[in-house]
Amino acid sequence: MLAVACTIAVALAACSxxxxxxxxxxxxxxxxxxxxxxxxVPSATPEPTATPxxxxxxxxxxxxxxxxxxxxxxxxxxxxxxxxxxxxxxxxQDDQQQPxxxxxxxxxxxxxxxxxxxxxxxxxYLQATFKIRPGWRWTDGRPVTAxxxxxxxxxxxxxxxGLRDPLTQSVYSMQALDxxxxxxxxxSAAQAQAAASGALRGDVPFEYFSQLGDYxxxxxxxxxxxxxxYWAVVRWLPSHLLRDLPPSQHRDSNFARQPVGDGAYxxxxxxxxxxxxxxxxxxxxxxxxxxxxxxxxxxxQPASPDAPLIAPGSVAIDASDVTPITYTSGLEKLVLNVxxxxxxxxxxxxxxxxxxxxxxxxxxxxxxQAVPTALTYDPAKSAALLAEAGWACDPKPCxxxxxxxxxxxxxxxxxxxxxxxxxxPRNAVAQAIQKQLAEAGFAxxxxxxxxxxxxxxxxxxxxQGGTLLTRNFDAALYQSxxxxxxxxxxxxxxIPTAEANDGSQGNASGFCDPEVDALLNxxxxxxxxxxxxxxxxxxxxxxxQQAAPIVPLYEVAQQVAVRGVQGVxxxxxxxxxxxxxxxxxx
Numbered sequence: 001m002l003a004v005a006c007t008i009a010v011a012l013a014a015c016s017x018x019x020x021x022x023x024x025x026x027x028x029x030x031x032x033x034x035x036x037x038x039x040x041v042p043s044a045t046p047e048p049t050a051t052p053x054x055x056x057x058x059x060x061x062x063x064x065x066x067x068x069x070x071x072x073x074x075x076x077x078x079x080x081x082x083x084x085x086x087x088x089x090x091x092x093q094d095d096q097q098q099p100x101x102x103x104x105x106x107x108x109x110x111x112x113x114x115x116x117x118x119x120x121x122x123x124x125y126l127q128a129t130f131k132i133r134p135g136w137r138w139t140d141g142r143p144v145t146a147x148x149x150x151x152x153x154x155x156x157x158x159x160x161x162g163l164r165d166p167l168t169q170s171v172y173s174m175q176a177l178d179x180x181x182x183x184x185x186x187x188s189a190a191q192a193q194a195a196a197s198g199a200l201r202g203d204v205p206f207e208y209f210s211q212l213g214d215y216x217x218x219x220x221x222x223x224x225x226x227x228x229x230y231w232a233v234v235r236w237l238p239s240h241l242l243r244d245l246p247p248s249q250h251r252d253s254n255f256a257r258q259p260v261g262d263g264a265y266x267x268x269x270x271x272x273x274x275x276x277x278x279x280x281x282x283x284x285x286x287x288x289x290x291x292x293x294x295x296x297x298x299x300x301q302p303a304s305p306d307a308p309l310i311a312p313g314s315v316a317i318d319a320s321d322v323t324p325i326t327y328t329s330g331l332e333k334l335v336l337n338v339x340x341x342x343x344x345x346x347x348x349x350x351x352x353x354x355x356x357x358x359x360x361x362x363x364x365x366x367x368x369q370a371v372p373t374a375l376t377y378d379p380a381k382s383a384a385l386l387a388e389a390g391w392a393c394d395p396k397p398c399x400x401x402x403x404x405x406x407x408x409x410x411x412x413x414x415x416x417x418x419x420x421x422x423x424x425p426r427n428a429v430a431q432a433i434q435k436q437l438a439e440a441g442f443a444x445x446x447x448x449x450x451x452x453x454x455x456x457x458x459x460x461x462x463x464q465g466g467t468l469l470t471r472n473f474d475a476a477l478y479q480s481x482x483x484x485x486x487x488x489x490x491x492x493x494x495i496p497t498a499e500a501n502d503g504s505q506g507n508a509s510g511f512c513d514p515e516v517d518a519l520l521n522x523x524x525x526x527x528x529x530x531x532x533x534x535x536x537x538x539x540x541x542x543x544x545q546q547a548a549p550i551v552p553l554y555e556v557a558q559q560v561a562v563r564g565v566q567g568v569x570x571x572x573x574x575x576x577x578x579x580x581x582x583x584x585x586x
Contacts, residue, residue, distance in 0.1 A: 057276070057293035058565055058583060059302040060576070061311040066275070066298070070256035071237070072156065072163055081312065082275050082296055084575025086261035088286070090130055090149070090234040092578065095327070095571035099231045102286065103144060103262060105131045107231050108530075115231075115530040117224065122190040125172070126226045126530070130234045132180040138238045139266040139280040146176035148236035151243070156235075157204035158247035167233055169209055170225045172202060184233055187225040192218035217493060217500070228485070228524040228533065236262070264289045264581035273298050290567070290584040294577070308564035308585040312576040322561040327570045330479040330556040331371065332426075334418075334433065338549055339510045340474050342414055347389040349548035350375060352475075354382035355440035358553050361432045371552040374545045382440050386414070391441065398441035415443035416474035419467060421458045422450045423479075429553070430477055459505070462498060468508040469496045479556055480505065481573065486537060487524040490544055492517050511549035516540050 062078040071083050090104040099107045108114025108128045115128040136144045155161055156168045173185045187195065194200035195215035198207050209215060218225075227233075238260050245253055258267050264284040265277040275296040279289040291308075302309050309322070336343040336352065343349050353375035383393065391398040391414055398414035420430045427448065434444040449458045449467065458478060460466035467473050480489070488494050492514070494507035522528050523537035560570045567582045 056304070056307050056585070057295045058291055058308045058310065058585065059304075060294055060296045061302065061309065062296055063299060068251065068256045069259050069270075070250060070253070071235075071259070072161070073251050073256060077312075078296065078298055080575045081577050082277070083259075083261075084577035085265045085277055085294055085580040086259060086263050086267070088261075088263045089236065090132070091231045093232075093571070093574060095569040095574070095579075097571060103133055103136045103236075104234070105133055109231075110531040117226075117527055117530075119188065122193075122222075123188050125188040125191070125224045126186040126230065126527075128184045128186075128230055128233070128530075129177070130182045130184070132182075133285050134180070135283070135285050136262065137282050138240075138260050138262055139282055140238070140241075140260050141282050142238065142240050143179075144236055144262055145179050145239075146182045147179075148239045149182045149234045150174050150176060151239040152235040152237055154204060155237075155247055155250070157206075157209075159205060159208045161247040161250060164209070164212070164214065166214070167227055167229060168235075169214055170227055171233060172200075174203075182234055184230075186227070186230065187218075189221045189223055189225075192221040192225055196221070223521070223526060226525050226527060226529045228487075228529050230529060265294065268293065284581060286581060289581050291565075292585075294580060306564070309562070310565055310568055310576065311561040312558075312570065322563040324559040324561055325568060325570060326557045326559050327572065328369075328555045329558040329572045330481055332429070332477075332479050332553045332556055334551040334553060335468075335473075335476045335478070335509050336549055336551070337471060337474055337476075337508075337510055339471070340416070341412070342416060343474070345389055346547055347385045348391075348414070350546075351382040351385040351389075351440065352437065352442070353548045353551045354378045354385065355442070356433060356436055356551060356553070360436075361429045361553065369555050369557065371555055373552055374542070375548060375551070379440065386441060393441035396438070396441045397443040413443055414441055415445070417445045417447050418475045418477060419447045419449060419458065419473045420477035421452065421456045422448055423452060426477060426479075433477070462496065468505045471496065471508060471510060473508075476508065478505075485524060486540060486544075487520040490516060490540070490549070491520050509549035511544070511547060513543065513547065516543050516547075519543070 060081060062081050064076050064078050066074070066079040066082065067076045068074045068079060069082060071087055074080060074083055088102045090102065091099050091107050092102045094100045101107050106112055106114060108130060110116065114130070115126065117124055117126055119125055130149070132144055132146065138144060153168060153171060153174045156163045156165050170186050171184055172187045172191050175183045177183050191200055192215065195206050195210055196217075196219040198210035200206040200210070241260060242250070242255060245255070250256065258270060260266070264280060264286070266280045268276040268278040276293065278293045311322075334352070334356070336349050338344055338349070353373070354377065357377045358370055386393055386398055391400045399411050400414070401409050401411050404410050418430060418434060420426050430446050434446050437444050449456055451457070457465065458467045458476065460469075462469040465472070468476060488506060490507055490511055492512035495510050495512065496506045496508065519536040519540035523533040523540060526536075528536060558570070560568060560576060562568050564586050566584045566586060567579065568576070569579055570576050571578070
């Protein structure tokens with residue numbers, strides 16, 4: 001089954017006075033000297049007293065710099081790792097990408113009556129109620145309150161903040177039922193339609209985002225907004241510190257340099273190449289902190305070669321006694337443009353899927369694993385499908401007679417261009433696919449687009465002629481983040497156009513099936529999201545697999561190198577520090 005799950009961008013918000021930065025200090029833990037309990041015998045030579053070795057802070061090596069430590073503006077990996085230890089929030093995700101209650105008592109859903117649909121017809125809406133844990137606090141000792149969450153929503157929705165967040169924008173109102181209870185009302189169909197037209201009014205300026213086109217997709221909305229990650233909508237920042245700070249000043253505030261969070265740690269010092277965190281003096285409700293602190297070293301090696309250490313991502317470490325922890329970080333896939341010859345024919349797409357032996361593509365087996373799929377490697381099935389589609393494949397490449405627009409009969413070759421970018425081992429994988437498909441009867445012209453990310457024409461923005469966003473390709477080989485949204489990748493509305501694209505690759509294949517659309521809408525935006533969305537999702541994925549707009553090749557893995565630390569649980573799209581309070585040193 002195609003691997004698809006939910007992702008969220010965890011952000012926080014707050015209002016008011018700019019905090020006074022904590023004085024810089026170096027994290028130093030002094031050894032404890034114990035007084036002797038007995039008077040030693042004078043004639044005996046006393047044994048030397050061993051000096052207790054103080055526990056060392058865990059060193060986290062991370063690449064790149066820190067652009068901001070404000071949870072709403074930080075984008076670099078290093079900043080996200082630091083913030084993952086400082087801020088916990090209401091509901092988060094674990095290493096299996098499942099929602100878990102952290103600063104809130106429960107994940108609201110249909111089973112616990114924390115999430116429910118209210119009303120009828122176009123006025124029906126989703127309401128989710130969140131209860132903050134007793135004793136949940138900021139590290140300055142002040143309690144986290146419902147007002148902190150309301151402030152967060154209002155800050156994100158303030159035009160001056162420069163923030164745009166689709167999940168937050170789907171909320172119509174957020175109210176404090178008491179100091180620890182937040183009721184969130186998502187937009188009804190009528191409200192969503194009003195937002196699309198610019199007519200919606202409320203506690204925040206919906207009309208501003210209407211002018212930006214953020215609600216345009218809701219013009220004909222017939223069902224209430226029910227985001228698949230509705231449970232992640234409550235974010236908070238210390239409003240008692242930030243309530244007097246204008247939204248436009250958050251990005252460059254003192255808080256963005258030395259924030260006060262709700263997690264297990266507080267900032268001890270921020271230096272040009274390192275950030276030191278110490279356990280908070282305030283009790284942490286999720287459990288006692290199991291280590292003596294964390295030192296984040298930016299683009300450097302740890303000071304001690306045997307210090308407790310983790311090195312996430314691609315950071316290289318010069319040590320032989322580390323244990324790698326591997327986790328899935330992306331999906332390598334072949335995307336077929338269903339509006340281009342020869343992939344407008346589903347049998348040809350299925351033949352491609354059956355012709356590729358994913359186990360023989362040459363990728364590093366230590367950093368990849370096969371994705372289960374119904375269209376397994378089966379050369380005989382591939383040949384049969386091409387024959388059913390009218391292709392003659394002896395000799396190869398295959399050929400087929402077509403009638404053109406003038407009524408003339410023309411013979412075409414089963415040929416296409418495979419586009420990919422310059423990234424190892426993708427060049428080798430592309431060549432392996434080219435060879436395998438040649439054996440099946442396809443003539444494949446491989447095209448390498450140089451550069452990575454948005455520096456590559458493959459992933460460039462639409463207005464810069466990005467290959468995927470403009471859909472100017474026959475077939476494309478690339479990696480997409482995993483997990484992701486099935487709706488965002490396969491829904492008709494997700495096909496990128498000049499007017500509608502969010503900068504992601506979206507539905508680059510152009511696949512559009514009304515039945516699949518209905519299933520994906522129910523799984524990722526319908527009333528089943530608060531109960532069990534898996535049934536419609538798996539039905540949709542089964543149909544997508546058979547239609548073969550993409551051929552999943554293998555899941556790409558990343559490794560975290562760990563030495564002397566237990567309890568590290570990395571996951572895709574989460575900061576490696578999401579559970580840092582549970583890390584222990586051996």
